[in-house]
Amino acid sequence: MSQTQSHAVDPSAIKKTWQMPDTLILIFIVGIFAAILTYLIPAGQFDSQQVTYMMEGVEKTRTVIDPNSFAYATDEKGELVYNTVGFFASGGGIGLMNFPFEGLVSGSKWGSAVGVIMFMLVIGGAFGVVMRTGTIDNGILRLIDKTKGSESLFIPVLFLLFSLGGAVFGMGEEAVAFAIIIAPLMVRLGYDSITTVMVTYIATQIGFGTSWMNPFSVAIAQGIAGVPVLSGMTVRMGLWAGFTLVGMAFTMMYAAKVKANPESSYSYRTDTYFRQQEVDETQSRWGLGDTLVILTVVAATLWVVWGVVMHAWYIPEIASQFFTMGFIVAIIGAVFRLNDMNLNDAAAAFKEGASVMLPPAILVGCAKGVLLILGGGSTEEASVLNSILNSAGGLISGMPAVASAWVMYVFQSVFNFFVTSGSGQAALTMPLLSPLSDIAGVTRQVAVLAFQLGDGFTNVIVPTSAPLMATLGVCRIDWGDWAKFCWRFMLLLFILSSIVVVVAQMLGFS
Template sequence: MSDQRSRFKVPNTLIILLFAALLIAIVVPWVSAGYFEKGLPISLQSFRVAEHNISISMFASGKEIGFLNAPFEGMTSGSRSGSAIGVIAFILLVGGAFGVINATGAVDRGLLRLMVITGNHPRLLLGTLFAAFAAGGAVFGMGEETIAFLALLLPLILRLGYPPEVGVMITYVASQIGFGTSWMNPFGVALAQGIANVPLLSGAPLRIAMFLVFVSAGIAFTLWYAQRHRKQAEASIDGQIVVPIETSPLAFADRLILGGIVGTIIWIVWGVVAAGYFIPEIATQFVTLCFFSAIVAILAKRLTADAAAEAFVGGAQQLVSAVMVISLAKGIEYLLGGANPHVPSVLNTFLHSMGSMLETWPPLWAAQGMLAVQTAFTFVIHSGSAQAAINMPLMSGLSDLVGVTRQTAVLAYQLGNAMANMSVPTGAILMASLGVAGVPWTRWFGIIWRFQLLILLMSMAMVAIAVMIGYT
């Protein structure tokens, strides 16, 4: 059964979006367009049905709407301070910065050194690594990178007598908890906030507290499971001798770069909270970190100037797919007639229909419904950036109708996407991680479902708290 699941391949996100766009282009002309009357609060009572439906052709010019126009229209929508233009520029610059930072090797050496320092204290090692990968998910949006680290850590995990699934917990699961509770991840919360027109990286205090609580719960579960299933460490695995991982102390360059990362995080938090920094300033802060890391690496003779430039381009290239996802997702919004509440669109009609369904629900339950929708959607779309681009235009508008803040809608997106990714069998990164660890999905689900239930209840509690405090 596990072999059959491992061969199952979910179509590329762009293919899913393309077919969604095609379906929408076919359906939209048959659905009444609507708008919310100007001069009145956006509510169910201010909704009006337009006189004419939206017409969509295959190719359009001027102000007409065309199916083949959707990618370009989506990519060029918005402004430098929001989606899509500003967010796309932000993602490319941050991706390039991360490419340079990764090329210096400082992060890898830091993690290896951490393993050596805590190696004689296995529980401390597991807890520290879990926290480190959770921080990676929160700050860098770490996901695919955990597969390589899992392969590196697995011999040590087995050497200590722990089952291989513990390695999946301290790498992949930790990164997903970090992603779901992040206060600054540019590919998750920042992207969703930009699309929802919420101040970038706002609401950080609650998210930082949530990060600490969720990570503590993850560490507690991992240590409980690891200790319960630990066996006598064996000298060999599959006939091969397993040796402890060794590394030299961190070089001065490593310390400078890691210190620069920490300093930049502090600078960004200060800038957002105290100085009102937004997308242009935050992107420039990451560029500054990129220059600093590159200069240190060049002086330490780890990179040449050309290699640093190539690493920047390579890091940005890795996020071109995310850029195209955002463009096509915003193109779908264009096919629906746009997100302007005062201009006739099918999106406004959808918002009115969902709002009518939820109008009798108190905001507390409406927010839980948003969390449920985001969680269920993860079975089809696993990418955090893709789900933000597809769902946030609808969810942010819906939040206005049912009396829930847009910040709470972003929180529901975060928690629903990341937490479901810990167990859904259609997730490529999860299945790859389980493949590296040699753990069948059926066994994994039998292990993780208790923790998944706990995290779900904690997520529901956090969304409820956000509603009660009017989270902004």
């Protein structure tokens, strides 16, 4: 027996550190709190009204809350009505112990919750097939090979690529694997591991926070908020380009500083590991099959955008088009034996990709169940939620609309510390902030924008973000060292995002 094996570890000697509860636990706690509120807050209701507005020369209408119509429900005796929720309810009713199931099966294929959940599973499966071909991986490795000796291009091109991945299909966790490959090379080129984190995971979050089409973030938030899915993409494309350039410039200035003086690096101590390591220079694969996969993904993306703009495609149509993309990619992968892939592998990849989306899908359903406890989100039926919205609206009613929009952004930024899942946060906050935005005079598109920016950008620093901590881990960076570097970048993003939200509200972004 070796010396290592001969010494048993005393469990009592292991220091236990506090961990943030899982998002599902947080939602259940919120569910308990919501059930308690039904005993404390009387039910109220709003009237709705139709408003008309012009968009691109076309008159359109929308149903919104009439903020002056709120009234508490009363019984025959004139006493306030409390829609109390019990421990369990039968006959399709809502109770504390059956709110997850009721939330999961609520809605229709056109929206929350079951429609959004199925949308997430199909999209996740389709992109799972794309990732299984190895084309995305090899494309990045090929890029690394091509930019060796051209350090001036290496950082901006990588940053752009990862930012695009975050914007198009919610790339985040995938950055961890690439950080393992890129970190030794980055140090060898005279930079550091922090630069690696910036061009991989942080770049994906810049794209995620400003995405115009991410099906796991903006599409879900817009669907829940009742905003046409993928609407406002022109503005968001501009934001993506602007914030990507800002992140790119910040990274390049820091990298140039480190190259000129390596000891100025915040990760200089921990980068010793990579300085002593030989870099694997394995060449990446690229062939006709990889080209066809990339062309299929690009064509599918353009096709979906065309369908949304020209034919108002919604969740069912968009999911079907991306499923078709996955089907075609599976055939290409099998024919060209990409990563030794066959059709059985493609089927397994689809199921694995869908399974990755199952946790956030469950969160969407459970969060919808919390909303059902509070009344289901209908403004015309008496509920606790309507009473809460009225009180919240009254709290900020004295504020200018631009101030209300900014407060929404701050709220989303803080809330992301507790729920870092984009889809989970959308499911928890958008059902509340959407009608609240009507009361406060904030457009729902701006409310979605506040969610996007608040959710995406704080992922660059919050220690509760699993992908961030994983990326820092493979780059051997202590979170404390990362925070010392990142707070300036986080402050810059916060200031720019605040300006964007305020200006968007002032210009009536809708």
